[in-house]
Amino acid sequence: MDRFTALLNRISDRLTLPQPQKQRILQEMADDLDFLYQHYLSLGYDEEEACRRAEEKVDADEDTLELLVRLNESSLSVFLRRFSLKSRQRMEIALWAVIACMPGVVLLSDNPAWGADELSAFFYPAAAVASIAFILSLRKIYELYIRREHVISKLHRFMPVILMSGAQCMILGFSGFFFELRDGLLKITLHIGDPAPYLASMMQKSMSILAFCTVATAITGLVWLTLTMKILGLEELEKSFILTDKEVRS
Amino acid sequence: MTILTEMGLFAYPILAIALAILIIAGKKFRDLYILRRVVRRQSEEHTLNAILVLAVIMVAVGFTATIMGFSSVMRVILTAREIDPAVVTRSIASSLLPVIVSLLALSVSSIVWFVLRLRFMSLIEKTDSRDR
Numbered sequence: 001m002d003r004f005t006a007l008l009n010r011i012s013d014r015l016t017l018p019q020p021q022k023q024r025i026l027q028e029m030a031d032d033l034d035f036l037y038q039h040y041l042s043l044g045y046d047e048e049e050a051c052r053r054a055e056e057k058v059d060a061d062e063d064t065l066e067l068l069v070r071l072n073e074s075s076l077s078v079f080l081r082r083f084s085l086k087s088r089q090r091m092e093i094a095l096w097a098v099i100a101c102m103p104g105v106v107l108l109s110d111n112p113a114w115g116a117d118e119l120s121a122f123f124y125p126a127a128a129v130a131s132i133a134f135i136l137s138l139r140k141i142y143e144l145y146i147r148r149e150h151v152i153s154k155l156h157r158f159m160p161v162i163l164m165s166g167a168q169c170m171i172l173g174f175s176g177f178f179f180e181l182r183d184g185l186l187k188i189t190l191h192i193g194d195p196a197p198y199l200a201s202m203m204q205k206s207m208s209i210l211a212f213c214t215v216a217t218a219i220t221g222l223v224w225l226t227l228t229m230k231i232l233g234l235e236e237l238e239k240s241f242i243l244t245d246k247e248v249r250s
Numbered sequence: 251m252t253i254l255t256e257m258g259l260f261a262y263p264i265l266a267i268a269l270a271i272l273i274i275a276g277k278k279f280r281d282l283y284i285l286r287r288v289v290r291r292q293s294e295e296h297t298l299n300a301i302l303v304l305a306v307i308m309v310a311v312g313f314t315a316t317i318m319g320f321s322s323v324m325r326v327i328l329t330a331r332e333i334d335p336a337v338v339t340r341s342i343a344s345s346l347l348p349v350i351v352s353l354l355a356l357s358v359s360s361i362v363w364f365v366l367r368l369r370f371m372s373l374i375e376k377t378d379s380r381d382r
Contacts, residue, residue, distance in 0.1 A: 185340070
């Protein structure tokens with residue numbers, strides 16, 4: 001693969017994209033180059049000629065690179081780009097309002113406070129995961145909205161971890177729900193007499209863990225979506241800035 | 251062994267998928283952490299993603315097992331003239347086991363996948379900057 005490093009570096013310099021997307025495009029190109037190289041070798045060309053021909057085929061012009069960028073965009077980015085920057089900013093504000101309201105709604109609902117013995121064993125790992133998502137989200141909000149020193153290559157930092165924490169919270173919530181159901185049913189099986197207290201405890205534990213994890217996942221997901229919209233807007237601004245800068249220089 | 255017996259026939263596909271995940275993860279761990287070998291290839295990334303896909307399939311199998319377990323319990327309740335409630339609760343509890351096991355496996359597998367993927371990306375970045 002080393003034989004194509006120069007070409008890949010050249011293309012990498014021409015791609016103004018966040019690192020993960022750039023990595024993906026370069027990966028695909030490296031794959032194609034290797035395939036073509038092997039193909040030309042099998043046709044009987046020597047190594048140098050096979051390498052030259054493969055490079056000739058893959059070396060992309062500006063239009064092809066633009067097309068590659070568009071093809072490698074996530075479906076969420078493609079969907080969000082359908083809206084103008086202004087409407088996306090309005091959506092962002094609306095989403096922050098929803099996120100701010102969600103903990104308030106949960107606190108105002110007349111759920112009794114749960115004691116430690118009424119909580120599922122799964123509550124603690126789920127709370128730890130939710131805390132990770134919360135801390136990272138706060139840090140990202142600070143970086144994007146308060147400090148506002150945007151380094152384009154670091155814009156997506158922590159975003160996958162936030163999303164992953166949300167997903168983990170959901171998985172733990174469902175695991176806890178089914179676990180508490182099973183645990184309660186087994187207790188009822190072994191117990192002789194009135195099963196009502198066990199049934200109530202089972203329902204309370206299983207429902208509380210599911211409710212906590214669902215709310216935590218929903219908030220994490222909404223925060224992630226809002227931050228992604230913000231990052232997308234910043235990337236677009238950066239891209240337009242680079243393009244005008246290039247035009248001025250030329 | 252008790253868990254396997256309790257899970258019934260569905261324990262075997264779940265075990266087989268878990269084993270496949272373990273083998274892929276072990277191989278990737280050796281490549282990325284011990285040998286520190288990374289190839290910039292789409293297929294390498296696909297192999298990594300297979301961990302997550304297999305874990306999701308495992309959850310699907312787990313849910314199927316649970317639903318089929320519930321269905322069997324309901325059929326027995328409908329056909330039996332008299333049935334001990336303890337038998338019913340015990341059977342429903344057993345039916346829940348496959349989904350619990352598969353969800354916990356998904357949780358662990360997704361963390362493993364995430365960590366390996368981060369390592370894969372960071373090694374590729376390192377290789378890139380070294381080549382420059």
